[in-house]
Amino acid sequence: MSSPEALIAALQAPVPNAPDPETTNFVARFKLRDSPYFANSEGFAESVIKSDPAKMMQVMYDHGSSDWRDVLRYKVRMPVAIFTGEYSANLPSQRWAHSVIPGSKLYVYTKAEQGDHFLMFKNPAKFTADLMAFLEEGSKN
Template sequence: MHLSFKIAGIISLMTFTGAVLAADAVTALGKDFTFPNKIEGLPLKLSDFNGLQINNFTTNDDVKLSYWEAGSGEPLIFVPGWSANGAEYFNVMYLLSKKYHVYVLDPRNQGLSQNVEYGNRLSRYGMDLNEFIDHIGAKSVNLCGWSMGASVIWSYIDLFGTKNISKLAFIDEPISIYTHSDWSEKERQEAGGMTTSPERMVGAFTQGIPVNNQIVDTAAMERYMAMDSLYFQNSEALAHEFIKNDPHFLSLVLFDHATNDWRDVIRSKINVPTAIFTGDYSHNVPSQKWMHAAIPGSELFIYTKEEQGDHFLAFKNPLRFTQDLTRFLNKP
């Protein structure tokens, strides 16, 4: 579950000027943007990323979904976590677009995509991903899901299998967010259970309602609030400038998301090369180790605290992450 949504009263909501079809990013967003930190090897301005586009397509249930796109070559699709969006992938896209045709799909009710009251369940999000792959005309794709984005990919695989997937990568997603009352502690850790009350979790993440860590584990939010990476500061500043998330629409998928248990999909339906990323700051390490053991031939990357090994590792340490992901994708 992506926890970077700015809880009411803590961080202000983002603003968005409106996306258009098949436009360069500056045109789509209505203006240029200068990043707060100058980092060697990465753009100082939005306009410095030549070829970055923001496009959209319409699903079969009439929802306009936006996506960020750059580069050429083998398709690599990123599926963001809950409340996340393509702006947060700016550095990751810039680094990987030198070798891949990189896409980031903003899920319904997130980022630049349309807000709707319907279709807010993981099965529909999996269908959205399937329609997006059809939309770009790709016969084979690499998929990388972060946080809830991993669950979207598990839903896609449950519905459509892996016939169109070359390789997979997952970043720090619990396999079952809901902790069942009859589980042993070992089962809870292996599944990644982080809440005993989905309703309280929804309230905590969308309204800032206080909870204790036995009801909802909020450790990832603490790591977000640290803002201890210049890379992360830059990508979050871009998202702050251009994206508006509505807490009502964000809340609609959370209960369904929290109550899915994907262990059967991971045990029996993932049969392509898979990379798993987590870190020492994350409480998800035991569940990621379980997934590594359940998927034959998978690779597990555990970043240290010094390597920004938390829920946001891809954005806090994009150089290391994109190098590791590229090496994995390049393997025959």
């Protein structure tokens, strides 16, 4: 996204009922419901996370209008796990973040591993194993 406005427009754009399974659009990836884990987690998430679409758009606008490069490059000084995937439109920026954050570890999930914005819901067993290994490795240092 080149601007916060473009990000908001992408979030608000209509998504087909049957999105292309190869899309990197994270709203469309959400709508795919292409993992039994994800389908099972939706009811739980809706009961725990109350979201207001207008407030969500404000958060996304604020996030998209901030330049995080200096924060990532100069202020993050602890081990960081960055989870992404081949279906993520943000993979280039996540690779860059990994390159400038000392001690970071980049996990790039394949398409077969449900590597998109919702990988923690779609492949929770792998995500949890990878996160636990990262945390255990960090506790040894």
